[in-house]
Structures are given as C-alpha cells and as structure tokens.
Amino acid sequence: MAQFLPAGSAGEIGASCFYLNIDGTGVVLDSGTHPRKEGICALPQFDLFKDLPVDFGIISHAHQDHLGSLPFLVRRHPYIRLFATPQTRAIAELTLHDAVSILQGQFKDDDPVRPYTHEEIDLLTQSILTRPYGEAFPIEGLRQRSSVPLNATFFDAGHILGSAGILIEQNGSRIFFTGDVNLDAQTLLPGASLPNGTVDVLVLESTLGATDSSTIPSWGVEAGRLAKRANDVLEEGGSILMPVFALGKMQEMLALVWQLMERGRLPRVPVYTGGIGWKINRLYDQYRYAVPRVDGEFELAAVPQENIFKAERVEEFFRKPCIVLASSGMMIEGTMSFKLAKRWLMIKRNAIFTVGYMDPLTPGYRVLMAERGSRIQLTDFEDLQTVKCSIERFRFTAHAKREGLLEVVRRLRPKRVVLVHGDESAVDWMGYSILASFPGTKVHVAETGKVIEI
Template sequence: MIKFLPVGGGNEIGANCYYLNINGNGVILDCGIHPQRKGFEALPNFNLIKEEPIDYALISHAHQDHIAALPFLVKRFPYVKIVTTPQTRALAELTLHNAVSILKKETTKEQFEFYTHDEVDLLIKMIGYHEYEKEFLISSFHNNKDADIKISFHDAGHILGSAGILLNNNGYKIFYTGDINLTNQAVQPAAILPDTKIDTLILESTYGATDSSELSDWQNEADRFAKEANKILTSGGSVLVPVFALGKLQEILATIWLLMKKGKLSQVDIFTGGIGTKINRVYDYNRYVVNRVDKESELSIIPQIDYSQLNSADEFFKNPSIVLASSGMMIKGTSSYDFAKQFIQQKNSAIFTVGYMDERTPGYLISKARKGDKIFLDNSDKPIEVKCEIKNFRFSAHSNREQLIEIVKKLKPQNVILVHGDEEAINWMGKKILKTFSGIKVYAANCGKEIVL
C-alpha cells in the first residue's frame, strides 16, 4: 500500500513537506518553512507523522520553503537519512546557516528553540547526494524487500541543483516535480523530464491561476526591462531590483550583464551583496557538471560593488546604478526593504520587481503602487508618498500552467496530486486536467488529509 500525506504546503506556497508511506518505508519529500509565518506556525506539522516510520528525506532544492525545516525534522526524527543532489547539498550549507541568522532575529526561545550554526554543520555532514539520473536504492529499515525504492533525481530547471524526484517501487512509479521550469532562463536551462510513464504525478501548481499571457518569454521580458531601465538611467536615476539571493539574483545579474554587453542596456555600476555573492561562486564552481545555458559564463567575474560596504544608501544616487538586493518580496528587516524606503523618495529613480509577490508582503504593496500614491510601511500612522517609478516584470523560474498540463500529457499518470499552489491555482489545474484527459484521477493536497494510492 502507498499513502501520501501533506505535512505542510499542500494547498499553499510555503512549508512544503509531503510524507509517503510505501509498503512501510517512510519517505519525506522536502521539508521547508513558511516564509510569512513565525514560530511553530512556520513549520510543517510533524505531529501528523509522529507515529509513522520516517526513514528518508529527499530534498528537491535549496530554497527555504523546501529545505529550512530540515534541522527541526532531524531533532524530531534523529535517524532519518537525507539525500539530495550535490549542488543542493552545497547550497544548503549557505541557506541553512542563513536561516539560523534570520530565525534568531525573528523569533524567541519561547516560540521554539531554534537550531545553532554548529547543528547546521553536523546536519550538512549527514546529507547524502547523488547526481542527476544516477539511480540509487533506498531500503526500508524494517527488512521488507517490498518496500525497496529505486530513486533518481532529474534536472527541474528551477535553480542550480533543483530536481524532480522519481520513485520506483516494484514497477510502480511516482514522480514529484518539486518546483519545475520547462523554459530556459539566463543561466538555468529547461527541465529534463524522466523518459518513462508515471503512475502517480505529484505536480506543483504555482502559476495555475495565472494567465500565461502575463508570463512573457524571458528574452522579451529582458528587452522590456532594458527599455524601461534606460529611461531611468539616462535621466540620472537608479534602479532597485528586489531579488531572492538564491536563483533570482543569479538569473537577473546574468541577464543585466548580457544586456550591457550587447549594448541594449546602459553600462552603469551594479550593486549586490549578502549571501547572494557566495551563492554566485557555487553556481560558477558547478558550471561544467550540470546543464547550463552558457558553461563559459561566470557570475563572479561580472563587475559588482558590495552594498554592505557602503556608508549609506545615498551612494546609490550619486551616479546612475542598478541595485540587486534581497529579499525578493521586500520583507521587513531585509536589505531590499530598507533600500526601497529610500528609493520611494527619489523622483528620478525606480523600483523594478521581477517575480512573484505574496499579497501579505511589503513587496506586493509596493508593486501595486504608482507614482503619487501614498502607502503605509512599518505599520506607521503616516503614509509615504511614492515619488519613484514602479515597474513590474515577470522573470519566472516556474512553468506556466499550459506547460504543467504538458507534463501530464508526457508522463501519462493514472493519478495527479496537485501541490504548491493556492486554491484558485489548484482548482484551475484540476478542472483542466479532468477536461483534457480521460481516466486520470486528480487530488488536491490538503495538510493532514491522507490520500491512499
């Protein structure tokens, strides 16, 4: 018997964590925290599986909403074996240490006892890894041969090291897409799907509710970015681009540099900083061992100025410049949030958003504002007038909804379980799959609601 139980992130984007019991072999798929919640509320609900066997944790990629709860999982289930790709393991060393620093700022020991940097170091040593498409066997700790599972990772095209996970139990095949992208970005090429029929597909649904006309081709969006940026830069202003340190920074940095080299974008100073510059080096180190749009390009040699070395953000406005700062949603307390408060006051400058914004974040509020609007930040009683330009771009690292349907068409599953999407996204995906394909059962994942396959 195979049972699937969402422990977190079933019908939302955040705290992704899914439990599979395959003939007694307990497997966790991803183990993330919710970026918009605090304390225990940010974690997967491990109480749902406290009586279940927990043998392995397979991690699709190193974003916080897929990996940052691993230390809490290990504290709760100390014998769990963790496996991922070599690149995700390398990135985890950076992102998990960064999560420690963030948790210490945002939480108290009364909320929960957060883990230490020393514990992260020990955890990293515990993580096993396998390269893409190299099959390996995980066996139940209970000496049950019926529970043996052949596993392989498949390049998901989302960020460096990201993987779809194929599980084969005695010929029954389950494929978990993780976050998957079927189109090339500037650095990361498109996903490579497994070349086999799948019995159960666990499918992300991030953009299920988004009309694909809103998700432009990467190069077209890059050209639009250059056109709008040139208007600001040539008038003496500067541009703030909020980015996630892992994935989005590397892609937007490479996009900007390529535009500058082609003469499409004014050559100005580029400011970066924080953990993203360390992640750049991991991308460069792995460029010959993974798929890459251009294996010869190096992110670290692109001229960049470290904004953490500046005395104040006033430096951004002395000369035209482009500032790439995290977090991507301008969460309070991050560099992009602090810089945004100053950019808003600059009438010749601009804030360019480049990706998804959660409605509960300052980034969403700013992205919807226009010059002359008054918005409230910092829970202040006094609104701030928006004097800068606000422009929104979509450089997506996820498949659009038509591409997600193409995955179903190619893999021909009997069952589809929809995860990693809000209610509207999952409803659109479910209806489209049922209308397009006959004989497929579709399930919407809900935390705590078990699905028996």
C-alpha cells in the same frame, strides 16, 4: 499501494513537506518553512507522521520553503538518512547557517521547540548524502515489507541550481514528485528534464495554475522590455532598485543585466550586489560544468560588481546612475531592499523594478500596487510617504506556466495526479483542466493531514 500524507504546502505555498509510505518504507519529501509565518507556526505539521516509520528525507531544492525546517525534522528523527543533489547540499550549508540569527528572534521562551544552532547545521549538512541527476540510489527502509528494490532518481527541475524532481520506483511502479519545476530556459538555467516513459502517480506543483499565461511573457520578450525601460531611467540620471531573492533570482538577473550590457542594449553603469548572494554566485560558477547550463563557460564572477554593503551612505547610489540588486525579493522589513526602497521612493528620477512574485501580505506587494503620486505605507508601523519614483513590474518566473504543467502531465501520462504547492484557485484550475484534457486520469487535491492512497 502507497500512502501520501501532506504535512504542509497543501492548498497554499509554504512549509512544503510530504510523507510517503511505500511498502513500509517512510520517505519525507522536502521540509520547508512558511514564508509568511514565524517560529513554530512556520513549521510543517510533523506530528502527523510522528508514529510512522521515517527512514529517508529527500530534498528537492534549497529554497527555504522546501528546506528551512530540515533541522527540526532531523531533531525528531535523528536516524533519518538525507539525500539531495550536491548543489542543494552546498547551498543548504550557506542558507541554513544564514537563517540561524533570524530564527533566534522568532521563537518564544515557552515554545516547545528551540531554534537550531550553527553546530546542528554543521552536523546536518555533513550527513546529507548527495547524488547527481540521473543516477538511481536505493532507499529501502528497515521496515520494508518486501525484498523488491526501492530506488529514487533526481531529474533537473530547471528552477534553481541543483533543483530536482524526484522519481521513486519499485517493481515497475513509478511515482514522480516535480518539486518546483520550470520547463522554459532562464538566463543561466535551461528547462527541466523529465523521466522517460509514463508514471503511475504524479505529485505536481501548481504555483501558477491560476495565472493567465498571456500575462507572463517569455524571458526574451521581458528582457527586451526591461532594457527599454531601464534605458529611459538611466538616461535621465536615475538609479534602479531590483529587489531579488538571494538564491536564484539574483544570479539570473545579474547574468541578464550583464548580457544586455555586453550586447549594447544597456549602458555599462555600476551594478551593486552583495551579502549571501555573492556566496551563492560562487556556487553557480563552481558547478557550471556539473549541471546543465545555457552557457557553461559564463561565470558570474566575470561581471563587474560593487559591494552594496560598502556604501557608506544611501546617497552613494544616487550620485550617478546605477543598478542595485538587493534582497529580499519581497522587500521584507529589515532587509536591504526594504531599507533602500524607503529612500528610492523619494526620488523622482529613480525606479523600482520588481522582477518576481510578491506575496500580498509583504511590503513588496504594497510597492508593486502603488502608483506615482500616491501615498504608501511599507508596513502598518511605517509612516506614510509619497511615491515619487516610477515602479515597473516584470515577470521573470522560475516556475512552469500552467500550460507547462499540463505538458508535464501529457508527457508522463500518470494514472493519478496529486496537486500540491498552490492556492485554491490554482489547484482548482489545474484539476479541472487535467480532467478535461486527460480523461480517465484521477486527480487528488492535497489536504494537510489527509492520507491519499496512491
């Protein structure tokens, strides 16, 4: 029997962190931050396992909601041994350093926790032990009660470069943590790989559990719709702004835009990118032979790109038609996509293409819900402005649809399922559907601070 204790991302998405005690060995799965919170409020509830053994930390992938609080976890547990895929460690080195300056302004002087430093990140990333997909590695802790080996194995999760599901095994008992999983191919990455055979416990993400899959077309169908609408805008002399996350979405959308140009479905207009996304692009290229890819020969470096940060004035983007991929994906205040959106909205021939999820509390959601001719406030402190450009919504998801999540259950046939990483409606749909489709399966809804015996 093992104990599963959520410290974040239970009943919501953000600050993913789960404590697992198996036979006296303490394992922390992920250590993220909450995207809608700042400072100490964005961290998982580490105090929940402060007096319990913490031997290992295993990171599923490098998105901040799964990785961003890792330096704070290591401060609390300096002897913890960390594991990730080689790709996740390489990305973590970039993204954690990039977050240092952002965190400096989020913590108050009287906070009991101080933001981490570049020196801490250097030491942390050097300490991460890497393992490739499919290679089991031992994780026996100092207080493990038996001599029976305890092993973990990474499986490609199909979400972003280096993303992994985590299989933990001991004496024939198997626990599988999906992390963020995607069964369908994107432009660059193929779908996820799952362990062979059955598992005893499945810790399953539920991100799209409440979303009707008929509203999420396949990547191929959505690519065709994007090409058609983009041609309409570009032929009228307009420019297109695509807010994207620097990790994952930028690489997939850049590859898609170039693929459409190569096939003659889009005109060869200038494409602007930049920032940390460029560095992540290089990692996608560097590891293209080391991990599964749709086309292992394709390099993002082969795509002609202009540096978005070298444009002296915003007007440069409007002199001739172009496509701009700018982060953040949710147009968070102060980011390049936020700054550009304010100007894009003012020009009728332009368009903003949203290509991913928009949190309802972000400026990106306000843009997504706006209609041409309406008045919009990007934040509560911004002036109202009239929406003159067109706004188009596309759904290029890197998460499994809810039927895909049920397929994971069907293939692994777990005795128990623990639902995490989803809001209440998503978790409810998944729970009822699993009970209806797989009689006899026990379903647990994760709650922060509540131990589940598994």
